[in-house]
Amino acid sequence: MTAARLTLPSPAKLNLMLHILGRRPDGYHELQTIFQFLDYGDEITFAVRDDGVIHLHTEFEGVPHDSNLIVKAAKQLQAQSGCRLGIDIWIEKILPMGGGIGGGSSNAATTLLGLNHLWQLGWEIDRLAALGLTLGADVPVFVRGHAAFAEGVGEKLTPVEPEEPWYLVLVPQVSVSTAEIFSDPLLTRNSPPIKVRPVPKGNSRNDCLPVVARRYPDVRNALNLLGKFTEAKLTGTGSCVFGGFPSKAEADKVSALLTETLTGFVAKGSNVSMLHRKLQDLL
Numbered sequence: 460m461t462a463a464r465l466t467l468p469s470p471a472k473l474n475l476m477l478h479i480l481g482r483r484p485d486g487y488h489e490l491q492t493i494f495q496f497l498d499y500g501d502e503i504t505f506a507v508r509d510d511g512v513i514h515l516h517t518e519f520e521g522v523p524h525d526s527n528l529i530v531k532a533a534k535q536l537q538a539q540s541g542c543r544l545g546i547d548i549w550i551e552k553i554l555p556m557g558g559g560i561g562g563g564s565s566n567a568a569t570t571l572l573g574l575n576h577l578w579q580l581g582w583e584i585d586r587l588a589a590l591g592l593t594l595g596a597d598v599p600v601f602v603r604g605h606a607a608f609a610e611g612v613g614e615k616l617t618p619v620e621p622e623e624p625w626y627l628v629l630v631p632q633v634s635v636s637t638a639e640i641f642s643d644p645l646l647t648r649n650s651p652p653i654k655v656r657p658v659p660k661g662n663s664r665n666d667c668l669p670v671v672a673r674r675y676p677d678v679r680n681a682l683n684l685l686g687k688f689t690e691a692k693l694t695g696t697g698s699c700v701f702g703g704f705p706s707k708a709e710a711d712k713v714s715a716l717l718t719e720t721l722t723g724f725v726a727k728g729s730n731v732s733m734l735h736r737k738l739q740d741l742l
């Protein structure tokens with residue numbers, strides 16, 4: 460029998476706004492945020508093996524094999540489903556790590572959906588999203604695959620339909636620690652909850668931005684540069700900075716001005732993740 464094999468996309472996300480409402484007793488922060496996907500991401504290839512072994516063949520600098528969210532997702536799904544099959548995995552990684560564009564969470568979600576398909580587990584999306592939440596707060600939105608207004612720590616999701624512009628995403632060469640930003644005493648933690656849907660205009664700020672910009676000069680520079688052409692925003696806790704443009708040509712024009720010290724990429728915003736579009740085609 461030839462091993463079943465599948466290659467799936469693992470897109471990035473942006474936080475179009477991010478408000479911090481307060482801190483829970485366990486120290487985690489209550490958020491309100493809007494997630495939108497980018498048609499840009501990694502590509503993961505899976506090949507079923509019948510000996511139960513889970514092996515990620517691509518090495519990640521600084522991330523040991525068993526700490527990789529891809530391996531963690533596969534092991535959890537295997538343990539919880541009782542599946543006796545294993546998997547060989549390769550990834551073409553283009554998303555920067557620790558950039559606030561959710562690469563690790565997206566990789567975990569692509570793994571859950573890919574293995575659910577290849578191992579023929581028949582798990583419902585709700586169950587996969589619940590497992591995903593144990594791996595990271597941003598995993599459920601990638602499992603569900605639709606742009607969403609998120610509450611709680613990001614697990615209460617309401618689908619939304621923001622505009623889908625072209626974005627220029629700048630990638631400052633620094634990795635921002637999410638834990639460090641959430642423990643900064645100067646962080647705004649008392650934004651009033653937005654109770655009206657859809658989210659009214661004028662609420663697109665990211666409460667993490669002032670703290671990140673103060674601590675990281677490279678992020679500050681990226682915000683200043685992009686801010687000359689369009690509204691420049693921070694995604695998640697950074698380090699990536701993004702701005703919307705009405706066309707690819709206009710985003711490309713600004714991108715062409717980037718230097719070797721500040722790189723970036725142009726990608727279309729998308730309310731349905733390219734992972735889900737590909738899975739739809741398979742079924």
Ligand SMILES: C[C@@](CO)(OP(=O)(O)O)[C@H](O)COP(=O)(O)OP(=O)(O)OC[C@H]1O[C@@H](n2ccc(N)nc2=O)[C@H](O)[C@@H]1O
Pocket residue numbers: 474486487488489490492558559560561594595596597612613637638639641694695696697
């Ligand atoms: C804030 C977001 C927005 O998308 O940032 P990015 O990681 O994408 O930048 C995410 O929800 C991040 O969620 P997740 O990726 O699970 O966070 P982790 O890195 O595990 O969090 C590291 C640490 O930050 C703090 N933390 C994180 C999330 C949260 N809502 N409140 C917190 O206080 C906790 O101390 C946690 O231990």
Ligand SMILES: Nc1ncnc2c1ncn2[C@@H]1O[C@H](COP(=O)(O)OP(=O)(O)O)[C@@H](O)[C@H]1O
Pocket residue numbers: 521522526527528529555556557558559560561562563564565566567695697
């Ligand atoms: N498959 C993976 N891809 C990226 N990062 C991973 C992966 N597995 C574990 N990690 C760890 O998770 C951290 C956060 O990664 P990532 O999701 O890319 O950033 P962010 O949460 O800022 O968007 C990385 O710095 C890395 O140590």
